Amino acid sequence: MADNTNNKSNTDTIDSSHSPKVQHLIDTLQGEHIQKKGGQSAVIFRMVMPDHLCPFGLKSIDALKHAGYDIIDRHITTQDENTLVKETLGVKTTPQTFIDGKRVGGNDDLQVFLGNHEPETDDTTYAPIIAIFAVTALMTLALCWAFAVSVFSIQALMWFVALSMCVLAIKKLEDLEGFTTGFLGYDLLARRVVRYAYVYPFLEAFAGIAMLADQPWLNPIAGLVAFIIGLIGGVSVIKAVYIDKRELKCACVGGDSNVPLGAISLTENVMMFGMGGYMLIRALL
Numbered sequence: 001m002a003d004n005t006n007n008k009s010n011t012d013t014i015d016s017s018h019s020p021k022v023q024h025l026i027d028t029l030q031g032e033h034i035q036k037k038g039g040q041s042a043v044i045f046r047m048v049m050p051d052h053l054c055p056f057g058l059k060s061i062d063a064l065k066h067a068g069y070d071i072i073d074r075h076i077t078t079q080d081e082n083t084l085v086k087e088t089l090g091v092k093t094t095p096q097t098f099i100d101g102k103r104v105g106g107n108d109d110l111q112v113f114l115g116n117h118e119p120e121t122d123d124t125t126y127a128p129i130i131a132i133f134a135v136t137a138l139m140t141l142a143l144c145w146a147f148a149v150s151v152f153s154i155q156a157l158m159w160f161v162a163l164s165m166c167v168l169a170i171k172k173l174e175d176l177e178g179f180t181t182g183f184l185g186y187d188l189l190a191r192r193v194v195r196y197a198y199v200y201p202f203l204e205a206f207a208g209i210a211m212l213a214d215q216p217w218l219n220p221i222a223g224l225v226a227f228i229i230g231l232i233g234g235v236s237v238i239k240a241v242y243i244d245k246r247e248l249k250c251a252c253v254g255g256d257s258n259v260p261l262g263a264i265s266l267t268e269n270v271m272m273f274g275m276g277g278y279m280l281i282r283a284l285l
Helices: 020-028 055-066 079-089 107-113 127-147 154-174 176-183 188-192 195-213 219-243 263-284
Strands: 031-034 041-049 070-076 096-099 102-105
Touching (some): 020 041, 020 070, 041 055, 041 079, 055 070, 055 107, 096 107, 102 107, 127 154, 154 176, 154 263, 176 195, 188 195, 188 219, 195 219, 195 263
Parallel strands (some): 041 070
Antiparallel strands (some): 041 096, 096 102
């Protein structure tokens, strides 16, 4: 049963172990008491301002509801109240959640506490690149269905490579500086001509878009661009990973990724190199 009025109750004290400072905030701030019979007690302080509704606070309150907690939801409605909460609790950010009188922390800490997320680590992950290739593969299937093209045809492969290149280029362009920093760590041409690192995502995007356009006069240009950047990239990855045995992060999905440099990066370059070569040969015949 939920009391959804935006008024605090005289009984909104759910654990005697709260410090007087925390209890003072509970008594001072407006909000609501979301009662769950038999649920553990929780208090959350989150920003609910006219011009800002904290998304992390919404995630925290949703997680507490689904976990069956008896919740005192306290709203921070002004900057003065925000300052008061942070200074009282000795924290730098909100939301802040207390469970059975003990501070759990912000949304990330709460999700880990509830078992919804694993603790953040610096471990490598292939999730970003898997997501990209999975979505572009589904987009390719959709195009094959729409245009009655066999999924095993060269046209389907071209669509898949082109779409993958475009999405990967977008990821690089999201943080161009971050990408170039990672790219300069292993690309052989970029190490000699730094500006090549800044141009690379645009070349990749151009080649991918041109492949999708599939125009006779444009195909040789797109093929040459894809062939060259794929060849340079492939050789760079082979040297860095398989010859020099260096452990690096791949810049293929942007500068902030934890994707390891290796087979995935090589796959991207092999796709560009192979499709670029095919387009050049087809243009000459």
